[in-house]
Amino acid sequence: MFEIGLIRVLTSDDQDFVDMHGRLIERLYPNLNVTSACIPDQREGIHGPEQEAQAIPKIVALATERFAHKDMILVSCAEDPGVEQIREALPGVLVTGGGESAAAMALRIGGRVGVLGITDVAPKAYIRLLGDRLVGNYRPELVHSSPDLLTDAGRRSCIDTSLKMKADGCEVIALGCTGLATIGIAGQITQITGLQVVDPVIAMGACCAFHAATARAF
Amino acid sequence: MFEIGLIRVLTSDDQDFVDMHGRLIERLYPNLNVTSACIPDQREGIHGPEQEAQAIPKIVALATERFAHKDMILVSCAEDPGVEQIREALPGVLVTGGGESAAAMALRIGGRVGVLGITDVAPKAYIRLLGDRLVGNYRPELVHSSPDLLTDAGRRSCIDTSLKMKADGCEVIALGCTGLATIGIAGQITQITGLQVVDPVIAMGACCAFHAATARAF
Numbered sequence: 001m002f003e004i005g006l007i008r009v010l011t012s013d014d015q016d017f018v019d020m021h022g023r024l025i026e027r028l029y030p031n032l033n034v035t036s037a038c039i040p041d042q043r044e045g046i047h048g049p050e051q052e053a054q055a056i057p058k059i060v061a062l063a064t065e066r067f068a069h070k071d072m073i074l075v076s077c078a079e080d081p082g083v084e085q086i087r088e089a090l091p092g093v094l095v096t097g098g099g100e101s102a103a104a105m106a107l108r109i110g111g112r113v114g115v116l117g118i119t120d121v122a123p124k125a126y127i128r129l130l131g132d133r134l135v136g137n138y139r140p141e142l143v144h145s146s147p148d149l150l151t152d153a154g155r156r157s158c159i160d161t162s163l164k165m166k167a168d169g170c171e172v173i174a175l176g177c178t179g180l181a182t183i184g185i186a187g188q189i190t191q192i193t194g195l196q197v198v199d200p201v202i203a204m205g206a207c208c209a210f211h212a213a214t215a216r217a218f
Numbered sequence: 219m220f221e222i223g224l225i226r227v228l229t230s231d232d233q234d235f236v237d238m239h240g241r242l243i244e245r246l247y248p249n250l251n252v253t254s255a256c257i258p259d260q261r262e263g264i265h266g267p268e269q270e271a272q273a274i275p276k277i278v279a280l281a282t283e284r285f286a287h288k289d290m291i292l293v294s295c296a297e298d299p300g301v302e303q304i305r306e307a308l309p310g311v312l313v314t315g316g317g318e319s320a321a322a323m324a325l326r327i328g329g330r331v332g333v334l335g336i337t338d339v340a341p342k343a344y345i346r347l348l349g350d351r352l353v354g355n356y357r358p359e360l361v362h363s364s365p366d367l368l369t370d371a372g373r374r375s376c377i378d379t380s381l382k383m384k385a386d387g388c389e390v391i392a393l394g395c396t397g398l399a400t401i402g403i404a405g406q407i408t409q410i411t412g413l414q415v416v417d418p419v420i421a422m423g424a425c426c427a428f429h430a431a432t433a434r435a436f
Binding site for chain 2: 024028029030031084087094096100101103104105107108109110129184186187190196197198199202203205206207209210213214216217
């Protein structure tokens, strides 16, 4: 088994909620074993630079204290908070985040990419990796933070926005928040728009599957 | 099962040889079913623009005649010959190649990337996607085409070159030829250099695993 430590950046006392991304990865990719934990005191998750700055030291502490022995560490957030810092703190450990995983996958699919997220600016990995392939960043009108996605109105607003993205010429929709994986909206957006949708949690899982495969290939 | 058609760009009458990349993908990633075929009259594979130009119409013909009904089509070559053309010919079908799959994965891993291949210039996807993260392209002295990799001297030359790449500051080694997957050298290079190695066939497999996971996620 390939052992993964997954860090949630949205604090919850409900371990089932904390485990959701890890269980999705385990269900979709065999031979991966995911242990999940969340950082403390981050009830709104990360939806701007201020929350990100607060979260990074907590993310690095969780990684080094709980997951230093893992084959791979995931930061389950499209902003990739702390990913570079964990790489520096734990040089031998593979580390990735939802943003760079999704952006690399979207880049490889080809075509023009739109980001559907909860912030007014696309997460940094999408901007850095997609360059001029990025059509734009779309925040649904009623959504300002990850918990907003859990409401019916938030979900409807995401679907409406995806149709606008198609009309604007997006050929691939990259989800800009792992909260969109939590609500499992990628399949519905694909059905309604006919476009390829890249979910950052599923993309992180593919990166883990790649490294697990490389480790046992030869 | 997720059904994949894999195109080999090196002609062989030996179906076991033709099937090697597909069987590697099936072994490493469950729930994928790969059918492989090679293009005709391409005994040296592709190691330059002239062979690529000859191969592309044959690749597109094979894709449209044999694999149009598949969930995904792979062109098992780091140069990605015909990938764009198949996308145009078969708009509903997912298509990728060894080059763009490996380059996207190497980009996501982070750090400076060197390409170890059989050509004097890195395959186009590595140049396009890696930009200034690309340290350089390295061709082992004794290797000029894919069949050269099958000799002991060719293999030794690859190992020597990987050590030079490490000395030059490469942090990730992306293999620039799927013939290097055929000889299974990624594990050996990792052991000797301690660097992350991205094998384009294993990277294509991760992309298939991603799309298969997305299709059955929700």
